[in-house]
Amino acid sequence: LINAGGLEYLIEVGVGSPSQIFNLTMDTGSADFWVTSTACPTTMCPHTRFNSAKSTSFKASTTKLDIEYGTGTAKGVYGTDIVTVGSLSLKSQVIGLVSDTASILVESDVHRSNGILGLGFPDLSTKTGEKPGHFVMNLYQEKLISDPVFSVFLNSQFVYGKSGEIFLGGLDTTRHDPKDLKYAPVVSYDFSSYYIAPNLGSNATKPGTYLYWAVPGQGFETSTGYKTPKSALQPYILDTGTTLTYVPAAVAKGIVMSVTANAKTTTYDEFNGVYRVSCSLYKKKGTTVSFLVSSSVSTVSTTPITVTIPVSELVIPMDDELTPETAQSCMFGIAPSPPGLDLTTADTWILGEAVLRSIYSVYDLKENRIGFAKL
Numbered sequence: 001l002i003n004a005g006g007l008e009y010l011i012e013v014g015v016g017s018p019s020q021i022f023n024l025t026m027d028t029g030s031a032d033f034w035v036t037s038t039a040c041p042t043t044m045c046p047h048t049r050f051n052s053a054k055s056t057s058f059k060a061s062t063t064k065l066d067i068e069y070g071t072g073t074a075k076g077v078y079g080t081d082i083v084t085v086g087s088l089s090l091k092s093q094v095i096g097l098v099s100d101t102a103s104i105l106v107e108s109d110v111h112r113s114n115g116i117l118g119l120g121f122p123d124l125s126t127k128t129g130e131k132p133g134h135f136v137m138n139l140y141q142e143k144l145i146s147d148p149v150f151s152v153f154l155n156s157q158f159v160y161g162k163s164g165e166i167f168l169g170g171l172d173t174t175r176h177d178p179k180d181l182k183y184a185p186v187v188s189y190d191f192s193s194y195y196i197a198p199n200l201g202s203n204a205t206k207p208g209t210y211l212y213w214a215v216p217g218q219g220f221e222t223s224t225g226y227k228t229p230k231s232a233l234q235p236y237i238l239d240t241g242t243t244l245t246y247v248p249a250a251v252a253k254g255i256v257m258s259v260t261a262n263a264k265t266t267t268y269d270e271f272n273g274v275y276r277v278s279c280s281l282y283k284k285k286g287t288t289v290s291f292l293v294s295s296s297v298s299t300v301s302t303t304p305i306t307v308t309i310p311v312s313e314l315v316i317p318m319d320d321e322l323t324p325e326t327a328q329s330c331m332f333g334i335a336p337s338p339p340g341l342d343l344t345t346a347d348t349w350i351l352g353e354a355v356l357r358s359i360y361s362v363y364d365l366k367e368n369r370i371g372f373a374k375l
Helices: 135-141 249-259 279-283
Strands: 002-004 008-015 020-027 033-036 059-068 073-085 088-102 115-118 149-153 165-168 182-185 188-190 214-222 234-238 245-247 267-269 274-277 288-293 305-310 315-317 330-332 334-336 349-351 359-364 369-374
Touching: 020 033, 033 073, 059 088, 088 135, 182 214, 214 249, 245 249, 249 274, 249 334, 274 334, 279 315, 279 330, 305 369, 330 334
Parallel strands: 020 115, 033 088, 234 349, 245 334
Antiparallel strands: 002 008, 008 020, 008 073, 033 115, 059 073, 073 088, 149 165, 149 359, 182 369, 214 234, 214 288, 245 349, 267 274, 274 330, 288 305, 315 330, 359 369
16 A cells, blocks of 8 residues: 555556556545546646557446535446456446546656545445445456455654555564454444434334444543543444544544643634644653543443544644644644544544554454454
8 A cells, every 4th residue: 555645555556358457545444446547637637548449358337426525526327347456357347437537636746546445345336236246246256265354554744755565465463463353343323314423323124225334333432531531332344445533523623732731822623624733742651541442332331442643643644744843733633524524423533544554454244243453
């Protein structure tokens, strides 16, 4: 995985015959696989674009693609083609060919995203009719990997370039302590009413559909004394496609004020929707923020899985500097959920890269569970 300036993580993928190479954003928070196509003007898609006419294995369809993300949109059509990652090649993967996009493709100095590899559950896809199969499940069904599992190691936000890893078909035991690996069930969602509701607590036994890589969260705590007033289950969505971590506004404020000891330099930036903090906060060794995860969708756990993040990984430069050490302006990696980001009836908790960098995470499509391990 390529760390593109601390903003996103890219995976090199070949599409077509012969392969046309793309860097795609690895995104567990969405479920569509798309690349920019030659139908997209260079003013909108300035990087590599897929030319379907040059692929002997491409099969067109008339099904429209129209996706709205937390930030930005993508429009085009679906098709199928050979997709290659590393030494693995899928003969017939549903892909989107995007001809119109806004506010998604980030241009960094060196690494450029040409699309998205969505690794969320298939029912999260916006495709009408039959949903595309999950890329990893497709690899498993074609007997290219031994288990329908993928594992992610992101590395520190300040280790740029080829620094992370996605392991297809299992786990890389060199990246974590196998004895420390703990699993939590994926939360399903109820569609029976107009609203999408998580099946948690008293609703845990309701029939449901898997959408997000969400686990039963039961609270948070900081090493400086701030913690959940009362434990109650909420879905925590693990999203490798989101730079920041988003939580309810009161929680975001409570956490940042706790770890900065209510410093005058801690201010809310309404325009950017983030808290500005002193860049020197990264020096506070031993100061941490933890998110607590239950091993049950029914009840809070007396021994929850603890996902702990050093504050040094939560201080993000807002200027052109690469590290807080040289930056003049910094933001905190945990921010209030923006208005309009209400994904379900539950409060929005999205554990983005700012949290996921500090753990080794395992996504198991066979058992519908997520594994957490310390690095």
